[in-house]
Amino acid sequence: MNVLKRNAVIVAALYAVTTPLLAQTSLDSLQRLPEVVVTERYGDREIRSSAPMRILLRKSIRNLNALQLSDVVKHFPGVTVKDFGGIGGLKAVSVRSLGASHTAVNYNGFTINDIQTGQIDIGRFALDNVDMISLNSGQSDNIFQPARLFASASVLNIQSAAPQVGPGKKVNGRASLKAGSFGMFNPAVSTNLKLNEKLSASLSGEWLSANGEYPYILHYGEAGRDSSSVEKRENTDVKNLRLEGALFANFSDKSSGNLRTYYYQSERGLPGATILYNTSGFSKQRLRDNTFFTQAHYLNNLSGRWALQANAKYNHGYVYYLDPEFLNAEGKLENRYRQNEFYGSVSALFRALENLSFSASTDVVMNNMSANLPDFAYPTRYTSLSSLAAKYVSDRLLATASLLYTQTSEHVRSGTAADNRHRLSPYSSLTFQPFEAIDFRLRAFYKNIFRLPTFNDLYYSRVGKRDLKPEDTHQFNIGFTYSTSAAERLPLLTMTTDAYFNKINNKIVAYPNRNIFEWSMMNFGSVEICGVDIALESAFALSSKVKLLAGSSFTFQDSRNKSNPGSPAYNHQLPYTPRFSGSGRAVVETPWLNAAYTLLWSGTRYTSAQNMPENRLSGYADHGISLSKSVEIKHNRIGLSVEALNLGNKNYEIVRNFPMPGRSFRGTISINF
Template structure:
């Protein structure tokens, strides 16, 4: 029944559009539901902080995966366990990865088992732009699920665009580098008639990952040895197919099918003289999603989405048997998701939106006593937005209804909640593009299936984590002259309060833990970003950008506790990044760095729990060549230029200096 309903909504636009008269006079590009002005201007005009990396910016950063690019956003902490195949999760303003939604072409990805999306599995090969929104974006015409988190990372893939009388685009690339990296990819775009376009994209990546690192043994005289990471091989395959229907200026439809599989060794922690690891992880992920948009008139616009996803994970630890006698665990997740939204433009500068989402999430495992939970969610959001030359204001109210069931009826309680959001941006001076902005948001995240039902650990009486967000900031942008085409600056002060934080504590022994609502965290910080573009000559352009974050994320749970008023684990007080790109007719050069201050691996900020600060520098050079009708590009990068030996997570050393080369051909 689930598959029948999903399939009907997935392909309904084909039925609706089949009898429409073909418009053969021109080709329509699929418009996104975003403001069409350039990214930097949108960032300045936004009522809440938003950061965007377009395709050119991503290229200048010299990054391989989405996780590498996200490290350059302000206020972001990426937990990275090292290497290409290591798990990578994103936390926004120290709220935890579970509070950051990850969206793929406007439809959110979901992992109900852990609440965390591994952004290391997404390549940048077919990404058009990355957008990170704090609170929520000013786009009120979106699915209800996009309102339901403390922040959103949106991955927007390429939409086919064709030059005049050209119906096929083809590009292929090959990346190769240190530690056995081999990464070929292919992108094919084909125009089919006047209304349709097809995009196919696939890539394979493999690496042995056996990079060297320095192991410290401690003692009165710190002794070291040079070792190599073990059990680090990774093999991944990603394939995507997209079908784009551009029926008219007022009606569009797209269908995307995505497949990903990975096989990777888990290198484990490097402690004392022990670096043995034998664990292995296999992942498979398939999803199909459909999006349809129809403008009935200037005032009314309708949008719908449907998605089905299936996730498989197999974890093998041949050296350990669980209480069920198994050395491996297998998990199967499925999700059925439907969304509909309606936009009403009441006046030229006033609009309202209503959106409603329904989803069913299931989880099964190869454990005889597993709870086999199902989660039924219904989200409804109503939002309004007012815009004129001087002010932008938006507000929304989200209603959440969640019901759960398990095979033994030992499920968590059903949940109902209303959560508000409000934001405003004011332009005080007519002659300057200076904006004062502020937002308030109250939101929560439900316990994950692991929190609730994991064997010997789960607690089905957990309450959701609740968050209150406040933000006050300034944004400024200006085009000065031909020499300085563009300057922008943003500064935002924020305060986040977390209640009923879900934490794991030991119970009868150190091997059996339990999940409880124990923690309260208060996070105060400052994010600053700056961008300047210089053009000293016609064909030479220099772009400089950077960001800085200062935050105090303090545990305020128990005044008598050992961690009271101390920085929470893995949260640096100071972090930042910088980028420089120099575009010249004969070569393009770029430089980037990422910095994180000292952090603590536990809530007690003791010297023995401290991780040192680090700065990772990278440089790159690339040049375009034209061979008849073929456009080619050769890019060479040096990563971690200073060969710094550092850790983001304790005892998981990051790679040292490495070299990577990319050759790309475009037809």
Template sequence: MFKNFLFTFVIFLSVTTSAFSKVSGADSIHVQDLKEVTVNGQAIKNARASMPIQIITNKEMALLNANNVSDIAKYFSGVTIKDYGGIGGMKTVSLRGMGTQYTGVSYDGVMMSDIQSGQIDLGRFSLDNISEVSLTNGQPNDIFQSARLFSSGGILSLRTKLLDYNKDQSIAGKVVIKAGSFGLLNPSLFLTKNINEKWAFNLSADALTANGQYSFLQYYGSTDNLSEKLTRTNSDVKSLRTEMNWLYRIKEKESITFKTNFFGSERGLPGSVTFYNTYDSQQRLKDRTFFSQIHYENLISDRFQHQYFAKFNISDNHYSDRDPKYSITNGILKDHYLQKEYYLSSSFQYKLFEPMFLSLATDWFYNTLDINSNVNFKNFQYPTRHTGMANLATKYVTERLTLGANLLYTLTREQVQTGNASPNRDKLSPTANLSFKLLENKELRIRAFYKNIYRLPSFNDLYYQDMGNSNLRPENSNQYNIGFTYLDTEIPFLSEFAIMADGYYNRVTDKIIAIPRDMFHWSMTNRDKVNIKGIDISLKASVKVKNSDLLKLKSNYSYQNAKDATQGSDNFGEQIPYTPLHSGSGSLSYEHKKWEVGYNMIFSGIRWIGQTTDKTNKMDGYTIHSIFVSKNYKQWRINAEIIDLFNTQYEVVKFYPMPRRNFRITVAMNLGK
């Protein structure tokens, strides 16, 4: 299978190397204005970034057979998606083998959080109000950010369709209806309006429903010659998301933005599928998440800028399960989880002299977790955590050289109502990065960075019933990266070309794992060390075929050698679970007048579900092929898709089969302007 992927990748490479684009760029310093040719903003960010960044715009999302943010993330190099199957199954992202908790998710400049598990479900984010999705290794290239954005091993950043004030006061927007296999129906609405010279707003809403009843093959025996066609059950989902943004423009380059967001869902949690297992999962999950935030930004002065955030977030989750083993409660388990977060942030940036910038950001946030259950958590400790962060950063930017460094200070103070709280933590985490243009008249740049960061244990790690360990130490990681970017402006007939390649080494110590205390009980402990060596390669090109026709190509490849490095461990030298050695993606689209057709491919190599690479732990690799065709007519756009064209049976998480071949149709109508 790897040979098949390699062949496809070489085809992409051979075609794209015949295409180069006219691009140059400016660095991501918030106010820096280098005097160069104005070009595509996405290419600019990629070209000069000292921290590797990949960006997919709203226009590109329409070409990727994607229905939510997790589908988009699959097209980034270095990413591993965990998908528990089904339409409503949880979907999380891990970057460069470091684990889900190391990848932060930023939503319009503010980090999303889940203090209970440390994992953000990407399946909850619709694409209909998203203007850009980007993935940055290490941390943001723009130093004018909140301190919290510097506290992860990488950032998946979501940018919504922000307000853009102009004198046109008419309503504009878009109405979209998606329908597809497995009972999928997904209507959405986006509206924006400038009320007057000071006020503007936008509103977005989408609903989704699906029965999730897709077929899969259950194989019996070791030869795969005996199988049965079954239907996935308890995989239904209903969800509703609404968001409203208000912009108040105090004066030019000074504004206040108010945001409110609600997400609610009810879904089945499909169980694992094993040999001759006829048990249908009865697990259900109801989510209610609400957050409100305010952002003040002042960019009036070219020398000094400042911004402030305040946010309140509440997450209410109800989990239930029907099973005869809960005989004491008439066969039903009910768990209720309630999280709250209060967040404040301030950021300042000062231009010391023309190419030199200095920034200071301070954050404070307070988290609580309450759990009530009719069966479990009788002795729950009801933890709270105060976290303070301060980040001092500097950046030097010229036409050919970018140098950056920052120092992040983190402190935590925890309390519990009963038992022992986790110890207070204080930590300094340094980062350094650079980018250098090798040739004056060619966009060939090298880049490198070093980053130290640590992951605080989640409340589940510390306080979960019978498993939590309040004495856990934070995981500590060191990240090293060196790579290059190349852009060309001199080859004709080509409108865009970009290549990025990075090699990296990550070392994680005090890895938090679960180990058995006895036959029936497990406990969280600091034990493992993990060494991760890898390569990420990205290619992108747009070729002018004839007239206004455009051929777009994009491909990514990742090599992740992620080994257990714990001396004396039975698993020493083994690949860590669910991290493929080889993975990648590719896309090809052709635009002709009002028509567009395209092909997308996602590849994952062999993975292992346990700590030993024996046959019983092996998961086969897979390649998923998808196609689409779309037509624009006046204010209308119609898009038809076939996902998993060849009806491939595969699993991302062992025993959780994914949907096979399915269809989706999207009808969109632009409103107003």
């Protein structure tokens, strides 16, 4: 590799750790430093990453027949989404069987946190204004980031589109309307404003409503061998509103910042499990939640060696849960929860040498929670996170290492507070290209991380336990990546393969105490997970005007319960974890029409800790197709698309007794102005 090419790679890697992504096209990102301009394909980041990383850009996302973030994440290898069915059903993501609480959700550079449950419902994130989604197992090669992004076993990143207004224009934007089966109605609009040469803004809003009343087949015995009836899912309606605004400032060639405000509200029914001979009126539970946050980011490249960034955020969350048929003196159960978070972070980057960088970051967080429950603890948690990291990069070698220190202080208004905690968490990763002429790389990483007990784990009435220990997780990964673009008819072919071993100690589990109605939490679990993730991406030039883009993923996970050798469930596969799963997608792009096909499939799973035949849940395959066309009319681009989902019309179950919708259809019309 010549000197110019080598230096370009070095500069690109160094820049990747100094600034978040603010602008991108469908294939490339244009990145600017003083006197240097480097163009890098996103596919190269996946191949060069020292830890597994998957990226999907806006164009690819729109070809996935996806309505919500959860629909996209299902296509990432190693991911399991617990989906309770329908548009409004709760959806939680687990990566490599570690559990949803070990996956951080990073929205435009800030972690979204739920101190109550530790799990983020990713079904709340729509895709209309999303520019990029990525998933990092372990952690990113970007060492210039807040300490909080070092503090999880995996990170799901969501990047919104930044304002891009063409020369001579002050305003542009996009408006769309989606409508489909089960009463779905989904208008959305986003606008970019160029206020002056240094200031720009974006505004977006979205509404989603659906009755969600889809038919399903209820079997009264073994499927296909006993009687059945066609029923309709009830209490499945949903109404969501999202409003978002952001202000972007380029103070100088060296400094920039942004301010973002977000509001989300949802009101929905919680459909119950399908119960034999009781399909009418058994579920009337309602859930209403509101989220508001405002966050600010500032970046300053002080010199060629030093860079500084600062973040601040306030988040307020409200949840209202109603069960109008609860068997108590009031004849109903009404729970209200409020949580607040105050967050601040300062990070510094030092480029010691051409190939070597160091970073330091300190975050402080304050979380509190209130509820209308009797004898509620009203807990407050103060958390301090500090990280030190180093990165070495050359044309054939990339290595990172970090050390995270976490300290917590627990306080309650009533009762006894949980123990304070302090921990050191190390991480190291390496990727190496052994052959200069072949883009083949070997990679490995190790990470030790933990997750703190949530407020529900610690303080929930008659269930929480104050002396719970954090879950301790060890992650090991080895793999290789390969990329080529030599053939004229095959301009792109990439492959990533990773084998991993995860071990969780002190896993927090719920178990019955004196009877089946009184449960408690305890550190009882130990889990060992072995797996393999494989992903393929390719592009074929079928002719000068026709292109085929194809991708697939395959996952093998052997996730064993190692908690108690005397237990009947010892060494059994974890519940709802398939040993084999995968996805596929293909897009044919022509000047006249684009056609896309998607596939999601999963093997057999078990619904409880014991892998007995009566607990077996059958596998499934979900096929979808779409057709799309865009035309330019008077400098405005009009887009039309139609989608057919779950072509097999199977009410398969991801969670037992929560059937998924059968065949459905969606149509979208959009205008870019």
